[in-house]
Amino acid sequence: MCGIIGAVSNRDIVPTLVDSMRIMEYRGYDSAGIAVINSNGEFDRERCVGKVEKLVHSIQNGSSISGTTGIGHTRWATHGPANEANAHPLISSGRVAVVCNGIIENYEELRHQHLQEGSIYDSATDTEVILHELMKFLDDGLGFLDAVKETVKRLIGSYAFAALCISEPGKIIVAKRGCPLLIGFGDNETFIASDAIALAKIAKSIIVLENGDIAEISGVSETNIIDQFGEEVKRKDESILIQPKLVDLAHYSHYMQKEIFEQGSAVANTLEERITNNCMLEIETFGEEAVEIFNQVEAVRILACGTSYYAGMVARIWLESMGIPCEAEIASEFRYRNPVVPDNALVVAISQSGETADTLAALNQASKLGYKYSLAICNSPFSQMTRVTDLVLHTRAGPEISVASTKAFTTQLVSLLLLMIALAKRRGMTVDEEAEIVSELRALPSRIEALLQMDKDIAELSDYFADKEHTLFLGRGTHYPIALEGALKLKEISYIHADAYPAGELKHGPLALIDAKTPTIAVAPNNHLLAKLKANIQEVRARGGKLFVFSDSGTPIKSDELIEVIEVVKSGPFTSPIIHTIALQLLAYHVAVTKGNDVDNPRNLAKSVTVE
Template sequence: MCGIVAAVGSDNVLPVLMEGLKRLEYRGYDSAGVALVEAPGRIGRAREVGKVAALERVLAAAPLVGMTGIAHTRWATHGQPSQDNAHPHVSGRIAVVHNGIIENHLALKAELVSDGFLFTSETDTEVIAHLVEREMRSTSSLATAVERAVQRLDGAYALGVIHADEPDRVIGARQGSPLVVGVGEHGYYLGSDPLALLTVTDRFLYLDDGDMVIITREGCDVQGLASNGGRVPVVRETVHYEHDDQAVGKGGFAHYMLKEIHEQPVAVANALEGRLGTDRVLVEALGPRAERLLAGTRQVHIVACGTSYHAGMVARYWLEELAGVPCQVEIASEYRYRQVVAPPGTLFLTLSQSGETADTLAALRHARKRQDGDAYVGSLAICNVPGSSLVRESDLALMTHAGPEIGVASTKAFTTQLTALMLVTLALRQVRGGDAELTARLVHRLRYLPTLLGDAVALDEEITSVAGKLATYRHALFLGRGPQMPIAMEGALKLKEISYIHAEAHAAGELKHGPLALVDETMPVIAMAPMDGLLEKLKSNLQEVRARGGELLVFSDPESGVQSGEGLSVVTVPACCHYLAPILYTVPLQLLAYHVAVARGTDVDQPRNLAKSVTVE
């Protein structure tokens, strides 16, 4: 969603800020802006609706120069996309950028208006700028003014604040929205994402909720919350960012999404590396407390959003069949708003690519505060970002090692989440004394999974040819049975996300209970037909579609017996163990959505109205 970049350096920081904004474009945004202390006593600002390229054109005509500055990409929450609503917001000699939502902004606005402050935007952020400016009337310290101001804020925020009379520093603050400090050779930086700053540093401090930080070109001073509500100096560990900066480029592909689809064989291999023994999962490789947590687990609650929720739904089939553990899967945004019963021995498992998904974090915190919190044996996060809030706040974290994922539509993050969930399933199976022979076979097949994914990626050209026709439709229906049903949901999500075709998914056996009414020659139906115990049932469902004139596209195992014919196109997927088939069948659905979107001319990597990292509720 919204992105923050800030810098204090020994030279003009505008190029650093603009490069940072470009690297945050994947998060989704509708406007961009920068503010620099151009000279003691003067802040220069530029804002523009649209892409960062539009802001670059404004700055080319009227350049800004300064050694201290803040920059922002905005994803609209309060107020429509407009220049007035774009960040940074200015009040007097203060400029502020903000990620998150201030829930009490209307009350604060009324108070500030009565004090004579003039509002020029519809945003909640502008109240922060005015609050800081008001506090500066009674102190000569920007840090003190920011500290007093944030004490008035209810909600979530990551802030970057500059003052025209303090040209050598930026004040940052974090509560419920991610913010990192970049440690560079020629200055210090703030960012909502380390990727924004990889051109200037690969060393980062991850701030905790409640932290404030003062950055200068010589260093940073982090202040945490004391038990009495005051501030105390704290030390946050400096973490080396492991991924090569080249990983955030397109690598010769037309889009990030296509590159990331093609990276999946390597990403899954990385997710497996060091975690498989000869015939078992190395439980100790999942974390130092993994065996204790899993040994005490009698039930699993999986909580996630969007694509990660679909991964959790697949895992339910695995956990119950392979590990013999009851599993409940919850949408994170709903979890806190109903009374969830957690039996003793419940493992609370969260999934998030970024580790900063606001609804998932809130669900974790809610679970830990509940009166029956003793029911939970512990929390396990499956995540792609070391140092993220979800990782830090969970008892155990299993990293997916997918590498940076830039495209808004998740691809390799999803398949590596599924891979990690299979590792957890098999680890639970081992701890609970499951049949070792089946475990050994599955471990062997997991080793071969990256090769199978490479074969699935090689279907790219064939899928391109069938995507052209699908691109002419306005609606689509996806079908699957068993663990392929959540994969059908994921396929429908991918298609609607990036091609804007309305798509929905159903368990194939539910066709006759309602969705069949939608089927005619204008409603293409996409189905998955792996070799499993439900294949014959699925074939009957496909006949129901053909009898109503529906066009079928079936992704099928070579031995399934499903053959192309009138109104029926078949794409053959490599033969696969039925337990791992959900991971494999995901890839052709990703390719299908990608090529349909390309044929329709949509913005594949940055689809309208969506954001990569959803850090607000």
């Protein structure tokens, strides 16, 4: 949610800031803005409601904005509606400009104090309290950096902000607590950003700021970092791992389409160097302490949100099949419960961004409750989540720009399958059993490529769904969470209301929804639950419902006037959920395209949910 970018340079930085804002559009936003200190020592600012391209149009048609030091922002509205007055950057008295991600929880108290003191508010945002705090301390005679230090002491919440001050041009000061913030170093220029992707084309290395850090970027190569205790510190300078070409659309129509088709190589990247040529898992890939920790683990609790939670649901079934007790929890609910803590339990936090606020908070709560070990499964190597857990497994999916998750989800499933193998090895999994599962994983990239050859066939189904208002999804076992994920994808980008149910629950209520206008999608692998699922399919058919059955090739289900069978590539029992997931991704994508929707940026949604 929201995006921050800033730069100190010797050249006009406006085009670079705008380009980086374009890259961050995937995060979700409803307004955009930019502010720079111009050659006269004054602020130039341009803001708009809507897309970055609208901002670019305004800049190119008369605003003549330019400067060597500036900040930009894409805002997803929380406090105050999406209008120009609430768009960032916010400026006070022509002296200070601020952009902020996150939430200032005590803003009402601070705002009340400011109004009593005679301050005038120009927006309905919580961010504006930062401006007035800074102005108060500057008016008291403090320098810019000291004003930021004192302001941070007054703020409660999870946030990251960047500020400019007219009295100290050529300088950006940032503060981080809870929300991500990075410093990037390019050729004789320094950047700040909330997202490493925004720096992929302009920075050679980055520093990841820690919670409580305040950083002063003065000049093109001077950076001073102060930690939460007020001490100057050095943070590790890391190479940026994101290749610029990975954030380009290439020949695809949408990022979601591109990312669906990248899944074969993404899965191969997840597996690279983690399995041996003789089909064995390298347990140390989870971390140096992995062998010691896994030898102690007696139970697993998975914490995640949205799509990542569905991956956790699949993993729960996998782990239970190996005799490993496991619970999968929605992170935002776990935080407000008081669960029983098993002995020697491993908490597994799953997040594409590693910055999901609810999952981070749940992870913190688990530590307070006494969970002994922790593992992050994450796609972002620079994220906060990967810095607070005992073990880390990076999914290596590469940048995922589309809001609707595709390759991040499938690589999470692969990562969780590796975790299952690692934990099952100490519970008696034989070498042959391990080799069989690993062989299935090694064959997965080629099976994904074969599945993607069905793209045109699946696209032909989109016309049927385009005018529908409701769709039901059915699944059993490990494929029930895949039905949930399929329903989520369809509702996210096509705006068709979609629900998923365990197929055995049909008679307990959902059958009342079946009619000729409501199609049903069944996920039907050829496994031990197929006979039960076939009976459920007939229950729908008998009530006049149209069914689309995604089955393995060779499954004994035949098409008729009410049943259309879509045969997908047959896979093994552990990788079958991944194959069926990709088929449902393609369906959702093509339905959204047929309806003319904004596929990559669906309404009301953001990619990285960094607020509760």
